[in-house]
Amino acid sequence: MPKVRKRKIPVTATVASTSNTSSSSKPEASRAVIRRFHVLLKRKTQLLKATDRDLARKTELANVEHEIEELGGMESYQRMSTIGQGTDRGGGSEKVLIRWLKDKEMHKKEKKLSRLLEVGALKPDNYESCSTWIDNTPMDLNSRHPSIMEQDFLLLDEEQNHLKWDIISLSLVLNFVPEPSDRGRMLHLANNFLVSGGHLFVALPLPCLANSRYLDFDLFIGLMTFLGFTELQRHWKQGGKMVYHLFQKTMDVPLPLTKLTIPLRLSKKMILRTGDRNNFSILL
The missing domain is CATH 3.40.50.150 (Vaccinia Virus protein VP39)
Structure with missing residues (x-):
């Protein structure tokens, strides 16, 4: 299986390491998980819309979907976002x-x-x-x-x-x-x-x-x-x-x-x- 080149993160910030962040309630950890989800979901949408389905794209799509699951899926994203809206952080x-x-x-x-x-x-x-x-x-x-x-x-x-x-x-x-x-x-x-x-x-x-x-x-x-x-x-x-x-x-x-x-x-x-x-x- 060919190696997939890592793409430059396109939107708002450099993503910190996500290991163990999905279970953390620290503000910086929550933001890192949310930013990473934005990147992954955007790339997933682009890959799903691509007209060609060559091996490299299929491999990258599988890798993206795997990382989303590793982060806990949409449930983890929404939980981190909810934490970020807590009254202890300004609401x-x-x-x-x-x-x-x-x-x-x-x-x-x-x-x-x-x-x-x-x-x-x-x-x-x-x-x-x-x-x-x-x-x-x-x-x-x-x-x-x-x-x-x-x-x-x-x-x-x-x-x-x-x-x-x-x-x-x-x-x-x-x-x-x-x-x-x-x-x-x-x-x-x-x-x-x-x-x-x-x-x-x-x-x-x-x-x-x-x-x-x-x-x-x-x-x-x-x-x-x-x-x-x-x-x-x-x-x-x-x-x-x-x-x-x-x-x-x-x-x-x-x-x-x-x-x-x-x-x-x-x-x-x-x-x-x-x-x-x-x-x-x-x-x-």
């Missing part, structure tokens, strides 16, 4: 979204509950404290709880979800989607699914915007503007690990887009930074 990103929504006094409005679609939910009760003004629907690709809907956001019925949601949360979701074009489609679907004036919350690892070869803050905001969103809030800090955005839908952008209407800078990777960078990008 989940929902705290940021709740604070921003309260700043807009959405909790005081005398109307029906705001319908929230929480994509990538690892716990069913992240918004329980807001149940008097938020009707939350938690959803994840691999549900860990009966109250979390197991569903791929990209495969949601477009007609049934058209103008259905008041708020959509994509917290640490886009960076988990393997293909740049699917990330762009996810954001476009969010526009389609939100009511006019609805809110979109996006949380990403900071290096996705601050240290990417192909994406920076200006290009990301330009892409979101093209998709009918206006930026309301942004939070990150130098040396931090996360960046949070709150957008408001200010324009309908019907599905599907045509290539003739998409600016080249939003549909093709273009180098914005050189040097030691990651390859994260979002394309339409």
Whole structure:
């Protein structure tokens, strides 16, 4: 069996050794396992989509699947992610979204509950404290709880979800989607699914915007503007690990887009930074 060359890690950070990390609750160990899962699952998707099935690709796919299992599979990934959302580590990103929504006094409005679609939910009760003004629907690709809907956001019925949601949360979701074009489609679907004036919350690892070869803050905001969103809030800090955005839908952008209407800078990777960078990008 031929040896498979190790590929350069494409997205956000150098991966530390994963031996014995899947059972550790230390923050750095949890992050190392999560980063490694992102790399492996992205590569697995690429290999499964490959048109050719030569021996080298089959061998690499088998090696990738074996390493995923060695790390404990998706259960281990989700457990590490849940640990990272613990209150002893500052809690989940929902705290940021709740604070921003309260700043807009959405909790005081005398109307029906705001319908929230929480994509990538690892716990069913992240918004329980807001149940008097938020009707939350938690959803994840691999549900860990009966109250979390197991569903791929990209495969949601477009007609049934058209103008259905008041708020959509994509917290640490886009960076988990393997293909740049699917990330762009996810954001476009969010526009389609939100009511006019609805809110979109996006949380990403900071290096996705601050240290990417192909994406920076200006290009990301330009892409979101093209998709009918206006930026309301942004939070990150130098040396931090996360960046949070709150957008408001200010324009309908019907599905599907045509290539003739998409600016080249939003549909093709273009180098914005050189040097030691990651390859994260979002394309339409």
